[in-house]
Amino acid sequence: MSSAFEVSVRANVKEITKSLTALAYKQISFATAQALTALAKEVQVDEIENITSTFKKPKPFTKKSVGMRGARKDNLTAIVFVRPIAAKYLEPYEGGGNHVLSGRALFNPKNIKLDQYGQLPRKVLDRLKARKDVFIGPVASKSGTVNGVWQRIPAKKNQPGHLKLLIRFGDALAVSKRLNYRSRAKAIVDRRFNAVFGEAMSKALATAR
Template identity: 65%
Template sequence: MAGPIDISVRADVKAISRKLSALAQNQLRFATAQALTELAKEVKADEAKNMDRTFRSPRRFTINSLGVQGARKDMLTAKVYVKPIAAKYLTPYEDGGSHVLPGTSKAILNPKNIRLDKNGQLPRKALERLKARKDVYIGPVKSKSGEVNGVWQRIPAKKGRATHLKLLIRFGDALPVNKRLNYRSHAQALVSRRFNAVFGAALARAMATAR
């Protein structure tokens, strides 16, 4: 998606560390790494729920595009990221703008008379399959309301009705995005709300296993 954001808990860790025993101090980096990784996993889960609420049955590809890179004792940074392909089309839902057109497409595909998948969306590779059919024409057609560009199925003459075209998919311009994920503010709110509890649990585990 758009540029990454940094959510720092350095001040929180520093404030807590001043109150710890020497043994706890020795376990501090390990506990911090564990806490950061756990928080990143919680952010990922929360962002997945956020996508589900925002898009109402998003594709699994979109949900599965979220990933986590855990922290280590020698690298006290955890990351929640979106894989590049999904990040490209999700960015307008954070920063505004128009829908990102898929692949090399120059138009939004607006389904009209075609079976959709269980998410109410055009199945993947549907356009490629339609292009291979002999009863399909792709291009502009003059209609009563003006020229319409899209994917058309040739319907044979039947019961006194002449051969005609049925619009399957209409091509349209990229439209402005009217929804927002607000993933940055969601992540910040979760980390602020959960840090103390998650860090406390991580430190307790670290102390219990200290040698």
């Protein structure tokens, strides 16, 4: 998502270092980097599972958009992120608001079969857009303006030319679900840091020279 936030473990590390031996103290940066990286991986896995359980059949693109960058000894910061395109349309599921529309409001399509992810198949729209007798846009009608995909029907002997609505686009709807990714990430770090850091320190001491 676009709004960054930080979960700090400085206090945890400071408390642990009080009882470390001289050898362990030398390994603390390495162990901390390993622990932060391991925790970031746990947060990444949890967020992918969160997306999978929150949405009905989310697209693989959305699940794969959750990335992770590990920490290093000289940079004790691990980052879990969502790639820009997915972050844009997932943001309302954290802070609230309406669904984010892309392009010409190709959202909430009516009167057409949707794909397994509940969305308008791209190949269907591309095929329609390629037709010379089809256009996309709003049309004024007796019941108000209707935005959608229209077909121009030519006039016949006793029937004037007219427009046929192929796909109707609805307005953006308010999101009703929440990912709560910030609170979930913080909960994992708070719950797991001591155990993960302990494992990392044990491995660091075992390989210390």
